[in-house]
Amino acid sequence: MRNLLAVVAGSLFGIGLMISGMTDTSRVQGWLDLFGQWDPTLAFVMGGAILPMMVAWRLTRRGRPLAGGTFPPPPLPEIDRKLVIGSVLFGAGWGLGGLCPGPAVASLSYGGVGGLTFLVAMLVGMWVAPPLRSRLDSAVPAE
Template sequence: MRNMLAALAGALFGTGLYLSGMTDTQKVQGFLDFFGDWDPTLAFVMGGAILPMAVAWALTRGRRPMVGGDFPERPDPRLDRKLIVGAVLFGAGWG
């Protein structure tokens, strides 16, 4: 049951990435090119993910997953060195 739910979640996530264009390297590179021909469409995709995630966090408060374990804690909203370095490395990998 757990593996089936994980496969379903992965397939849904992959489908969402494909439909939103996040698998197109030209589109992602265009988004990361701030000083050239910048493509803001992926910003809308990322922004559109905020609302469902906020609802998911609200619905999981005080509950446990159906397949055992615990839900992950909310991420720390502060920008720290590790987050910034990771973001720079990610961007450099695409660039």
């Protein structure tokens, strides 16, 4: 049941990314590029995706997930430097390549050598990240 639902969610995610144009790096870079030919598509994709999710979050206030278990705990309130530094690094790579993790996998079958190169580098980055993350944790001075 859990795996079936995961395949369904992953498939819908992939199809959504594909038809929305978000596996096209020029659209993502066009949205980030305020000083060029600005492409507003990404804002529509984000807005469209947030609407069903707002309904879904509201439904988590009662009951349990269909496949058992519990719903995620409320979001953490604190902003730490891992969040900020990590997001800045991610954003820089997102701009450079025009791909983020979801579209990188979704477009793998039609993204050619370039798409595969990006994905392999991303997986290596994910693999080397945990020690860097703990270093950022331990280097925090007592406040």
